[in-house]
Amino acid sequence: MKRRQFLKMSRGIGFLAVGAAIGPFVAPTHAQTSGRKSIRIGMSVASTGTFAHDSQSGRRAIDLWLEQVNAQGGLLHQGQRYPVELVVRDDRSDKQLAPRVYESLIFDEKVDLVLAPYGSTLTAAAATITDRNDIFMMGWAVAADSVFKQGYKYIVNGGTTPVSRVPEVPVQALKRFGGKVVSTIAVDEPYSDALAGSFRATAEKNGLAVGVAEKYSRGAKDFTTILNKAAAAKTDLLCITSYDTDMIVMLRQMKENDINFPAIFSTFSQNSSILALGNDAIGLWGQSNIDPRVAYAVNLGPTAAQYLDAYNTKYPNGPQSDINSAVAFASLMVLGAIIERAPSLTAPDLKAAALDLSGHLTVLNGTYRIDETGFQTGYDILVIQNTAKGGREVIAPAAVATSAPLFPMPTWDQKAKM
Amino acid sequence: MSMVMQSAPSAETAPSVRQRAPLFRLHRASVWIWCLTLAGISLIAVSIPAVSAGVSFWFYLFQWIALASALNLMAGMTGYVPFGFAAFFGIGAYAAAVLSQFHHAPTWAALVGATAAGALLAVLFAPTLRLRGVFFSVVSLSLAIVLRSVIVLLPEDVAGGSSGITITGRHDPIRLYYLMVAVSMGAVAIATAISVTPHGLRLKAIGDDLDAAQIIGVNAKGLRLAMWMLSGTIAAVCGALEGLYSSAIDPAAAFNILISTKAIIYAALGGLGTVMGPVVGAVLMTITDELIWTRFPIANLFILGLIVSATVLFFPRGIVGSLLQRHPRFRRWFF
CATH class of the missing domain: 3.40.50.2300 (Response regulator)
Structure with missing residues (x-):
């Protein structure tokens, strides 16, 4: 190809390319439409x-x-x-x-x-x-x-x-039931870690003690050490802010090692994967935003x-x-x-x-209810507890509770006989 | 300088390379055309905010041009493919976010910090350059994962922990867009400058056969380190600009393996080892992605995957690379 031909061709292609490339992606200034139809x-x-x-x-x-x-x-x-x-x-x-x-x-x-x-x-x-x-x-x-x-x-x-307000209801419920120590186990991911931090902050704000604050990387399979640490700290409420699959592994390891807590909270406690554990899921606290009985x-x-x-x-x-x-x-x-x-x-x-x-x-x-920034200050979560034979009860807030809590929750031995 | 710009065979180049040298001669006009094209792109880029209310598409287009070109400095020119490239992007994003959010640094200071962090990380990771091929790729990926874990485990008031950092000091997005254009064009200009000097040929020799290049006296270690540092620093600045632009940083997004993968795909589709290839790849793929994504809300990823697969099948050396392979005479014009 001769130089002159090449230059001519390049110029043409250049103009075409610029026009074609830019046209569809230049966004006109936003304007409210008049003559509204929808x-x-x-x-x-x-x-x-x-x-x-x-x-x-x-x-x-x-x-x-x-x-x-x-x-x-x-x-x-x-x-x-x-x-x-x-x-x-x-x-x-x-x-x-x-x-x-x-x-x-x-x-x-x-x-x-x-x-x-x-x-x-x-x-x-x-x-x-x-x-x-x-x-x-x-x-x-x-x-x-x-x-x-x-x-x-x-x-x-x-x-x-908001994540900072999720723990309010379960922590206040724990305090009302006589619990004193809150511990957290979180996977190192944004929501999980933030929720665990909120649980600890809320516990301290309500005058409760923080037992342990454990964090693990996704993929970990052996939780016995951190579960034993939580038990040694006399934890009353263990908050597991993680995946349901990890929670299943933790529950199995608690059962194998006969590690018991008066209460265990997890976002996933009412997931079908957890409920499939049968009696082992009894007593777990979970959260919901709605319940047909409330x-x-x-x-x-x-x-x-x-x-x-x-x-x-x-x-x-x-x-x-x-x-x-x-x-x-x-x-x-x-x-x-x-x-x-x-x-x-x-x-x-x-x-x-x-x-x-x-x-x-x-x-x-x-x-x-919102504040000036648009931050939500109104909605409270419902704390739901799994009961025997696949049942579930709302145990907090007290004003809308459908049942008294199983607190402390049954031990592994007691669950086996239920 | 004569009308023909040569890739200056030097005393360090091997006879085999010297014999091939005429194929790599660039017509001086081609370099000027390329420089004028870059100037034209810059002019168009500068005028975009004046005619378009939205700059996000353009911001990310130039980000991918910069990242693909930066990756090409390492992967294309020396043959070292860093799957952990995202580590540089992530460290830049985090450095800028920490400085901006926790230390209230202005934009320029956040960017300087990110640049320094990228360069420092490149130095820290430099020992991995002793490895070759897939071993280097795997180790660089592992280091990126390790770095992400370190960031997560740092106290929240140091690096935001698992939740990341939301930057509340708002930075002017138009200014960040202009900076991204500058970084992008700077990355391409650096690649061009390297390619048309003897360093380009030396790097090609390293990529073709490291042992042979060292035997003929090419300072492979020094050149690789220089490319590694340039590549990492550009990626870190891109990460910083993106972090400030989107104002939300978290470990998963900042160290996302897709950052590495997309940079590699864009550079490879255009043509690894060429200067124009990564630009062509990034522009075509970003535009294609945009067109598909807006028209096929559900099947867009499926279609994009088909297009990438077809492009690789028909242009195994990338668009520019395959063009040069099939029509060697174009080597005087495309590089």
């Missing part, structure tokens, strides 16, 4: 990666809410009903993709507001985009307190009990029992509603009320409406 809500769901399962659990409940709202003609905003459109993108559980997803939702899809992705890390990454572009974000699975200390103006946690004085949307009925009707073949489904549904109920109350869908108006409604809405998992 309310467009953007969100991301992980199709793969760490958050895929939990993210999709939330998505199912969000679809249920969407179906119910649109069945009644949509949301009443500015005196008129508008159908709700949900624009969903895949974030692949990738922190680097989350900002791009939310930019695309804002500039390409021109959504009016957004739901946060699953998890605090992705939410924080997405919030840098939404807040800078004055878009309101409703968080439904954002447990980390730190997200609300960033100075973001337009993010609100409408569904989840009916708060709901003034917005269905009670927990009604929600579960609707969910099971929509998804008769499963998967069952879980903690993520419930908080997603609750946050959408609150979001609907915020949209209906706000004079416009601009972020300042939505945030003002969110603050106005704080403390006035009780949904299926309790009373929605």
Whole structure:
């Protein structure tokens, strides 16, 4: 190829490449659309990666809410009903993709507001985009307190009990039952470690002692040393903030070594994998955000029992509603009320409406209450205890308890005879 | 300088390399065209925030150009493939986050700290350069995992522990974008400068046959260390900028093996060992990913996997590498 030909060809290819490459990716400045026909809500769901399962659990409940709202003609905003459109993108559980997803939702899809992705890390990454572009974000699975200390103006946690507040109910219950020492075992991952730290801080705040604070790397299989250390510290409540598979191994090793604790708390205590242990699962404390037997004085949307009925009707073949489904549904109920109350869908108006409604809405998992930063101060968790023959009872908070606790929980010998 | 820029055969080069040298001669105009292309890309990049409200796509595009080019300095030019490349990215992200969040350092100080951390880590990991091939790759990966564990086990008020760090002091994203463009173009400029000087040929000799290169007098140890440090430092700065941009750092994301994997895939798809290859690979794959991801919300990863597999099958040496292999005359223009 001659030099002149090559240069000519290169120039042509260059111009074409620049035009073709840039065109689709230059995002016009965001502008609120006039002549509204619907309310467009953007969100991301992980199709793969760490958050895929939990993210999709939330998505199912969000679809249920969407179906119910649109069945009644949509949301009443500015005196008129508008159908709700949900624009969903895949974030692949990738922190680097989350900002791009939310930019695309804002500039390409021109959504009016957004739901946060699953998890605090992705939410924080997405919030840098939404807040800078004055878009309101409703968080439904954002447990980390730190997200609300960033100075973001337009993010609100409408569904989840923050990680710093999860331990309040179980620790206060322990104190009420006469326990004195709290110990933690955590896998070295963000939520697990943060939850264990919150348990210790809450215990100290309530005048209880911290026995041991153990952390292990994922993949560890021998927990006998740390379990013995916890027992030697006279632990009354052992908090295992880890994976259900690790918890199963720990329970087996406790049984083999006859290590007993008056109470054991884990997020996974009511997982089918734990319940499959039969009598060995008796007495374990777990957490839930809803229980069909607990009916708060709901003034917005269905009670927990009604929600579960609707969910099971929509998804008769499963998967069952879980903690993520419930908080997603609750946050959408609150979001609907915020949209209906706000004079416009601009972020300042939505945030003002969110603050106005704080403390006035009780949904299926309790009373929605936020502070100025959007941090959730309302919803309390329910402490659920496994009982004999696969039963479960709510043992705290006391006001909604369905049964007195088994405290101390049965020893391994006693469980074997139950 | 004559019209033909040569990769300057020196007294250190072997006869075999000397015989091949004419194939690697670059037309001087090709270097100028490449430099003008980089200048054009920079100009376009600088104007993006003025015409587009969103810069995230561009920020990450330039990040991958920088990371693929930085990885190519090591993997492409010396033949050492560091699967633990993410360690540099992670240490940079953590250094910037710790300085910014716990010590309230301004952006520039956080970046200086990240650069120093990257260089220090490269020095600490330098003994692994004694290993070769898969052993080096595996050990570098292990060290990245060890580093991640160390970060996790440090006290929370030192490095945030397992929960990571959320950076509350907000940094201007547009300024961070400009910095990423500068780092990216800087990485490509460094690769270009190395490639058109005798060092490029020496590095190629190391990549082809380390023992032979040493026998003919190439300072393999020094060159490898220099490439290792350059590569690691650029990755650390990228990590710092990304951490400040997304404002959320945690061990899983900062030391994610996908950082290494994607940098290797992008560089390899473009053409490992070439200067243009990693840029072409990063640009094409990022754009392809973006187009697929927005149009196929569910099947996007599946389609992307098919495209990567097909590209590797049809262009086993990468796009630029395969082009040069099939049409050697283009070596005067593409490098």
